[in-house]
Amino acid sequence: MNCPGPEIPLTDEDLYGEENKVEEATEEFILFQLGQEWYAVPVSAVVEIVRVGQITSLPSAPIHIIGITSLRGNIISITDPKRLLGLQAVPLTHKNRIIVIQMQDERTGLLVDEVSAVMNIPVSSLEPPLETLTPAQTEFIQFTCHWQKHLMAILKVEKLLSREGKK
Numbered sequence: 001m002n003c004p005g006p007e008i009p010l011t012d013e014d015l016y017g018e019e020n021k022v023e024e025a026t027e028e029f030i031l032f033q034l035g036q037e038w039y040a041v042p043v044s045a046v047v048e049i050v051r052v053g054q055i056t057s058l059p060s061a062p063i064h065i066i067g068i069t070s071l072r073g074n075i076i077s078i079t080d081p082k083r084l085l086g087l088q089a090v091p092l093t094h095k096n097r098i099i100v101i102q103m104q105d106e107r108t109g110l111l112v113d114e115v116s117a118v119m120n121i122p123v124s125s126l127e128p129p130l131e132t133l134t135p136a137q138t139e140f141i142q143f144t145c146h147w148q149k150h151l152m153a154i155l156k157v158e159k160l161l162s163r164e165g166k167k
Helices: 012-014 080-087 158-160
Strands: 026-036 038-040 046-051 065-071 075-077 097-103 106-112 114-120 141-147 150-155
Touching: 026 080, 026 097, 026 106, 038 114, 038 158, 065 106, 080 106, 097 114, 106 158, 114 141, 150 158
Parallel strands: 038 150, 075 106
Antiparallel strands: 026 038, 026 114, 046 097, 065 075, 097 106, 141 150
């Protein structure tokens, strides 16, 4: 004999009215281009992004330091990450930007060819650097990640700053 009565909920969705979703941890990155390649740095390390102004070269500076510039009265060094990563230099255009990064008391400006986007990337999609990269490249690359149809490399900010010649 079947007794009609209230239906008993069978799932969390039935109980709470919506599916219980576990949110995946993400990190936020600034995406930029160096030549034809895509790179990123964590937003937490970025102070600001500015247009390229006058850069004054420094005699006897390490090869990756292309000079210094003044940002609102503060002098900072300008690092060319292409020189650290073994990439070919390209002429400056109106799309070039300086991404000012900082960790603790160390600060530098990264000269990039174009800033593209701010992205939230799931932590689970971050992979170790490819084994096919050169040792010079893996020294500065923390993770790789597929983005749209591109392979993106996430740079080690602390390593970029340690190459300032102070450590």
